[in-house]
Amino acid sequence: MNDLPPPDPAPQVLPQLRQALPSDAAAIHALLRPFVMQRLLLSRTHAELVELTRHGFVAMVSEPSDAASPDIPSPSDPAPSDEIPPEEPAGRCVGFSAVEVYSPKLAELQSLAVHPDYQRFGVGKRLVQMCVDRARDLGIMEIMAISSSDRFLENCGFHYSLPDQKRALFQQLRPRPYEDRS
Numbered sequence: 658m659n660d661l662p663p664p665d666p667a668p669q670v671l672p673q674l675r676q677a678l679p680s681d682a683a684a685i686h687a688l689l690r691p692f693v694m695q696r697l698l699l700s701r702t703h704a705e706l707v708e709l710t711r712h713g714f715v716a717m718v719s720e721p722s723d724a725a726s727p728d729i730p731s732p733s734d735p736a737p738s739d740e741i742p743p744e745e746p747a748g749r750c751v752g753f754s755a756v757e758v759y760s761p762k763l764a765e766l767q768s769l770a771v772h773p774d775y776q777r778f779g780v781g782k783r784l785v786q787m788c789v790d791r792a793r794d795l796g797i798m799e800i801m802a803i804s805s806s807d808r809f810l811e812n813c814g815f816h817y818s819l820p821d822q823k824r825a826l827f828q829q830l831r832p833r834p835y836e837d838r839s
Contacts, residue, residue: 716752
């Protein structure tokens with residue numbers, strides 16, 4: 658008899674992955690907040706998230722809209738203008754990861770998060786690969802990741818040491834900032 662729970666059903670809509678935009682920062686923050694509250698990720702300010710979008714990627718799902726189609730103008734709509742509307746994130750952010758470049762030799766994979774409903778469907782692995790590809794395109798020699806998900810990162814090609822046996826060692830100099838839980 659099999660006592661294992663049934664696997665989670667696949668999400669109705671798989672997310673679209675793309676380059677993150679500064680206008681995605683609020684949606685990224687909403688995604689990261691539960692992970693920060695569980696102390697799985699470091700808290701980021703809005704400005705830090707905007708900076709991370711430079712070499713960051715998001716997984717977005719379309720949200721059903723009750724609004725009328727924007728392609729069909731209503732009689733009360735103002736006349737079209739030559740102004741380009743500000744770029745708005747389309748949908749809900751269900752995944753994010755970024756590369757922070759420290760030097761031509763070293764970059765770090767940061768803020769990897771996937772909404773629980775979209776985990777185990779390859780979203781995180783695709784986000785990591787996009788970050789690795791970005792670092793490679795920038796000519797970075799090494800990319801590191803600090804995580805509590807060792808097995809996941811090993812499956813993405815990360816190892817505890819580099820071929821010449823370098824290891825990262827850390828010393829904490831001050832407590833980590835976490836968001837206010839109120």
